[in-house]
Amino acid sequence: MKKAFLILFVFTFCNQITFAQKETTIVTLKNDDKAPTINKNIYGHFAEHLGRCIYGGFFVGDTSKIPNTKGVRNDIIAALKELKIPNLRWPGGCFADTYHWKDGIGPQEQRPTIVNKWWGGTTEDNSFGTHDFLNMCELLETEPYLSGNVGSGTVQELADWVQYTNFSGKSPMSDLRKKNGRAEPWKVKFWGIGNEAWGCGGNMTAEYYAGEYRKFATFMSDWENTGGITRIASGSNSGDYNWTEVLMKNIPLNMLGGIGVHHYAVINWNKKGDGVDFTEEQYFKTMQSALKMEELVTKHGAIMDKYDPEKKVAMLVDEWGGWYEVEKGTNPGFLYQQNTMRDAVLAGATLNIFNNHADRVRMANLAQCVNVLQAVILTDKAKMITTPTYHVMKIYAVHQDAKLLPVSFQSPLYTVNGETLPAVSASASKDKNGAIHISLVNVDAKNKNKIEIDVKDLGVKNFTGTIITSAKLQDYNSFDTPNKIVPTAFKGFENKKGKLEITIPPFSVVVLEGK
Template sequence: MKKINLFRFPLLFLVLSFSTLQAQTSVVISNDVDAPVINRNIYGHFAEHLGRCIYGGLYVGEDSEIPNTDGVRNDLIEALKNLQIPILRWPGGCFADTYHWKDGIGPQEDRPTIVNQWWGGVTEDNSFGTHNFLNLCEVLGAEPYLAANIGSGTVQEFADWIQYVNHSGESPMANLRREYGREKPWGVKYWGVGNEMWGCGGNMTPEYYANLYRQYATFMTNWDNETGLYRIASGANVDDYHWTEVIMRDVPHHLIEGVALHSYSFVEWGDKGDAVDFNEAQYFSTMQTALKMEELVTKHSEIMDKYDPKGEIELIVDEWGGWYDVQEGTNPGFLYQQNTMRDAMIAGVSLNIFNNHSKRVKMANLAQTVNVLQAVALTDGAKMILTPTYHVMEMYKVHQDAQLLPVEFDAPEYTFEGESLPAVSISASKDSIGVLHISAVNIDAENENEVEFDLSGFDLDGFNAEILVSETLQDHNTFDDPEKITPSEFKDFKFKKGRLKMTLPPFSVVVLESK
């Protein structure tokens, strides 16, 4: 950027100063003992057999020179442990409704190959299967979330999978599990009954799927899982409110625990734009779709409230994140993209929305874990980098299982070419030992925003804080410069007599922790 001597142009200095001046935003944070707990599963992840997410991403094989545990690369294991990853969804996605789980068990040399018809038409050898995934979840300390094949599978196949992973007694599937080296069942709780049944799962109507769901859910036997099975219905595509209406109306509530919702952030569906080479108009458009999550969660929750006023059925946003054109020179079916400060903005505002709607939203799964869409990590052979999205997830992990603290404020506007969006997004929580955390995002591409918090209802001594920010929205970590964007200490705030005042730089994420 060309430097301008503002002292030579005093009038210009006044104009520029006025253009970046933002009114102070006042935020009231309530210490509401009846507020819900932010379910840790809101910070969940999603790993599909798609591109290099599994093969070459998570899984490199036991014979790889890359340090690994049972074929899963150790650097990624440690990175996900650091995130305190609570739940991991697998094997899809669209892939789930073409996956036959028995192809991925038993001796490696006996496993058949499969053509991944959804993602690139590549041939896979099924070397990563049920045992590999569930053992990985144990290593990570994460709950497994299995998405079952409804589109091209059978009720019997589904029931057998549940028996295989959950039954401790004598049975054909339990004995087969023992034959393949696992005595103790894994006790899988979370099950997706199909995926995107309105699209790649079978292009079904909601009425047809509701009946099909009832059939499959009926034969989902609990076996030895003391906590019971948690059955998640394939939910709406973005704002298809009729889909949610039919599921809530037509499925008996004793057969269902959760309803899914999928929504991605992009410039526009037909032209998603480049992941790095984007302008402010494309950034603004992407943030419009990201912030629409507030409307989606609100309206789908209202439908659920109508049929389930006690809130016993939960909203599961098991696919969300930024989606752009693939990186030039890569397989278009692999959905590999870079990850910039724009993605940090998507992550920050999305997680704030989920936190603030934690009365109904009990799980969310970022798409996807590694090398696909809005990944938290990217790999290149033995190299691995952590993305800006990873760092937001790491900063926000303090909200897991903490009590929500409701926030009230009128957000300042981020205006571009006559359109406006709320510039500031905030959520807050109090953990089990009384420590308060506030996460704040300023999505404005040009202007800082001053925010003052009324914390008079809390007994606090002060705050520590960290910030994720960079020079341009397009900045990203690379294999040559893996730490270009990392969190750093944030000091631009003052706390006095229950008032916390801070200035948020343009496109930044800040998390504060009370002392």
């Protein structure tokens, strides 16, 4: 009798699994006049003095045979302009709280060296400094986001940096800027007051940092430029909700333009796993960590709402991405890792979370831009390739400054070893020209998913699609096969009387456009 019951249970359970896989996920989009605009700065990037991000990445020097503009690679500039990056964070990261900006101005041959104590113990010559970075941002047509030194710097040093970059009148710092060849100020808007103050930025308590922030912010002013500057507090380490609570409670809102959150998708900090040779179980664990972003944004946002119900203070997830062991044979302090379809899925699902929380999340910075962690660009001497993550951010760029269309649906589940995750991730927006864009991610590594979306009331009829997918989760673009993973036309959908019926393959990212 027990045996018969067990057979019946297994048969029923298997049938339920099969049925669940065949079920259609109904996604509802809403035209909501009160919905927020998806701030383009959610699609920001990060360039730290770390490994080969700056030296050997962005910057090769003006004597290099690699085509460059004042030492910055032309191919990287072109690729990032195509990506429409809205902002770029620099010089760190942990490096920011050891960086003294005056060491990086003036004639290059006269600049002192610095030992990068955080990343590999390398000696840098400060040949890439404030002018080089801000001029590069002008080439990129992107907003600079400067991280100020609070850990080992002074209030005067940071106040001087603001004056040096932003003040057009006569002052000691503007005179120095002009002496160094730049007549007009750059008008830098975004300023981070320290980085990871709870860790490499000084191992401070939340209460102590709140006091330091108030002191530094008091002396950072910009009376000339419209809107002044946006002062950004060093935010929490992932789920440290007390950090956010203390800062929101103890810093006056008129001194606080934004507050950060840092979260990396990591299997285990002591055993991160390989960037390419990973199992489905490791993929699942990575996505489990990545999708925790939904909880983090929601809970940090609830704390901010308590003190700032009008949502005047922005949440900035100014470090996010996947973190694995470095590629075999590379310097462990340089954090160089490959970029697979796992990273494409991770990026698409994370950006959907940010889009859907656009009322509070108004900036984010993928870590990092070139040759470090979940990079969008990798270089090998004169060679350059774009990664699957690059292509996700490229096809998602349609959401920048578009009006959010709130989505609602009950996701099917992706199950590995008895643990489950939502298999489907989605966000949608309507741009200024009336075009509708729907981003869909299938997190499931084995099963396709069927999705139905009613679009009758959206005022669009003709849809096209783009997909990023590959044969294996572990596939990546290499210097020998740089175009193994690129966006291609997606045909796996039909528009039946105003209802889109979509079949999305395993571990893939899709963007649909309706006009």
